[in-house]
Amino acid sequence: MFFVFQFLTIFIICSCFLACPILAKYQENDSVTLWVNKAAPYVNPQETYSYYSLPYCRPAADGDHKWGGLGGVLGGNDLIDSRIDIKFKRDVEKRSICELKLDASKIARFKYAIDNSYWFEFFMDDLPIWGFVGEVHPHRVGHNTHALYTHKMIQIDYNRDQIIHINLSHEMPKPLEEGRTLDMTYSIKWFPINISYEQRFNVYLNNYFFENEIHWFSVFNSIMMVIFLTGLVSMILMRTLRNDYAKYARENDDMETQERDVLEESGWKLVHGDVFRPPQNLALFSAVVGTGAQLATLVLLVILSAYFGKMYMRRGAIITTFVVCYALTSFISGYVSGGLYSRNAGENWMKSMFLTASLFPFLCFGIGFILNTIAIFYGSIAAIPLGTIVVVLVIWAFISLPLSLLGTVVGRNWSGTPNNPCRVKNIPRPIPEKKWYLRPSVISLVGGLLPFASIFIEMYYIFASFWTYMLHYYVYGFLLLVFIVLIIVTICVTIVGTYYLLNAENYNWQWTSFFSAASTALYVYLYAIYYYHSKTKMSGLLQTSFYFGYTLMFCLGVGILCGAVGYLGSNLFIRRIFGNIKCD
Numbered sequence: 001m002f003f004v005f006q007f008l009t010i011f012i013i014c015s016c017f018l019a020c021p022i023l024a025k026y027q028e029n030d031s032v033t034l035w036v037n038k039a040a041p042y043v044n045p046q047e048t049y050s051y052y053s054l055p056y057c058r059p060a061a062d063g064d065h066k067w068g069g070l071g072g073v074l075g076g077n078d079l080i081d082s083r084i085d086i087k088f089k090r091d092v093e094k095r096s097i098c099e100l101k102l103d104a105s106k107i108a109r110f111k112y113a114i115d116n117s118y119w120f121e122f123f124m125d126d127l128p129i130w131g132f133v134g135e136v137h138p139h140r141v142g143h144n145t146h147a148l149y150t151h152k153m154i155q156i157d158y159n160r161d162q163i164i165h166i167n168l169s170h171e172m173p174k175p176l177e178e179g180r181t182l183d184m185t186y187s188i189k190w191f192p193i194n195i196s197y198e199q200r201f202n203v204y205l206n207n208y209f210f211e212n213e214i215h216w217f218s219v220f221n222s223i224m225m226v227i228f229l230t231g232l233v234s235m236i237l238m239r240t241l242r243n244d245y246a247k248y249a250r251e252n253d254d255m256e257t258q259e260r261d262v263l264e265e266s267g268w269k270l271v272h273g274d275v276f277r278p279p280q281n282l283a284l285f286s287a288v289v290g291t292g293a294q295l296a297t298l299v300l301l302v303i304l305s306a307y308f309g310k311m312y313m314r315r316g317a318i319i320t321t322f323v324v325c326y327a328l329t330s331f332i333s334g335y336v337s338g339g340l341y342s343r344n345a346g347e348n349w350m351k352s353m354f355l356t357a358s359l360f361p362f363l364c365f366g367i368g369f370i371l372n373t374i375a376i377f378y379g380s381i382a383a384i385p386l387g388t389i390v391v392v393l394v395i396w397a398f399i400s401l402p403l404s405l406l407g408t409v410v411g412r413n414w415s416g417t418p419n420n421p422c423r424v425k426n427i428p429r430p431i432p433e434k435k436w437y438l439r440p441s442v443i444s445l446v447g448g449l450l451p452f453a454s455i456f457i458e459m460y461y462i463f464a465s466f467w468t469y470m471l472h473y474y475v476y477g478f479l480l481l482v483f484i485v486l487i488i489v490t491i492c493v494t495i496v497g498t499y500y501l502l503n504a505e506n507y508n509w510q511w512t513s514f515f516s517a518a519s520t521a522l523y524v525y526l527y528a529i530y531y532y533h534s535k536t537k538m539s540g541l542l543q544t545s546f547y548f549g550y551t552l553m554f555c556l557g558v559g560i561l562c563g564a565v566g567y568l569g570s571n572l573f574i575r576r577i578f579g580n581i582k583c584d
Helices: 002-019 069-074 104-115 197-204 213-249 255-264 282-309 317-328 330-343 349-378 386-414 440-447 449-466 476-503 509-518 520-535 541-578
Strands: 034-041 079-081 092-101 118-124 127-132 134-137 145-159 162-175 181-192
Touching: 069 317, 069 386, 104 134, 104 145, 118 162, 127 145, 127 162, 127 197, 134 162, 162 197, 213 449, 213 476, 282 317, 282 330, 282 349, 282 476, 282 509, 282 541, 317 330, 317 386, 330 349, 330 386, 349 386, 349 541, 440 449, 440 476, 440 509, 449 476, 449 520, 476 509, 476 541, 509 520, 509 541, 520 541
Parallel strands: 145 181
Antiparallel strands: 034 079, 034 118, 092 181, 118 127, 134 145, 145 162
């Protein structure tokens, strides 16, 4: 237990360290770098291209690149030094960047960008800056004039030797005319303020959107659902089970009464000789349960780290923390999977271990490979470079895989001894036909409704922040509460479904309990389809494939996580109820 506590503490400290912003201080007249990053259409925020994919004039010498770590590259960032001369606390009234001579090709590309409301992103001192390419001036005769913003006015607020806020505005839009030469200019204004460095990112946080009454009400509603559901489950199951146990507690009944009870006996007690029979595809089942336990721990660690470390303040910090912590928590997946496989008398534990270590990463890698191919075809900077892919594979091969192996060995030796309350009979009991609503497929589909209802509102905020270019998700306290609610609701609903399945004398509860909880992901994906068609204006193969591809990755993780939690909760419940009866 102490080892686990130390392990989790190390994760949180490491995650917070990854998330801590780098404190930058300047002296007067020190150079301040303006990094240009990407450009994208407003309705397709993930269809990102290099800023210089637009026909802006590049600096005389090719600017230096700033990759920003693993998370920055995976997030589709490619920062290039703009070579614009900016000095700390030195104002610039108006200075030329370059002269841009327009030809037919450049005009066509700029018009396309303006018609599609292209925005661009800069960075200065790790603070993002956004702006638009140009605007359209309507004319009465029906021909619109496209105007390009040629002057960038940058206002920088500072507190002594630190940059606090940056604001970009545009002036002097010039019409696009073939053969015309445009003077691209910029100006800099510095203003002292009293806001501390720790609060400088607050201006990017949309408090009205995330902390409104509806958001608070949704979390409160989810908590009330948990209280009601846990109370209801406890009342129904305990009352029913108390009556069942009473029959086994009677010791002074005559023989006729006992024989009548046996003849009238039905339900979950009749399957005590089969309920602990190993599930089909034991290696795969152990792998998904182990992976789900790892993902549950991982999500909790990332949420806590993001809450205490304010990861939204650093570009790519969440992604970096997720990748590193996923590799380190592979011990948990191996431990849970190895123990489960060994307790069910599995013989090929190496197969189970390799499935545990590779199933979810390789599913994500397959989806990512398809998305990366599409991004390369479009020339998008969202394409992950080969070097980064190699780094991720090295992390998996030299950290995740060995830790999974270690966890499997420890799990087999520490928790792999069979300890079932009831002995498994040699001949499986036939499963009787029951009504349609007691079939495993129906129980599995219904089981995900309440867990999805508990996270429905939060899904909207998560989707809105991820698929919008200027919205930062930062309310990780809300997310922590919703995650705890999801775990509790999933366990309660799965226990109820498992109880009804056993009462139908169906002892194949393992996969049913897993899918009953995992079906939450199905409803999340259906909601994603609704969100795509009703809340966004996304279009094109690149953006559509990224939306549904990354949503599929997310839903696979949600399904495996919820499925493992549902199974583990049902397993504890079944061991408890069968441990209180006399098994043959």
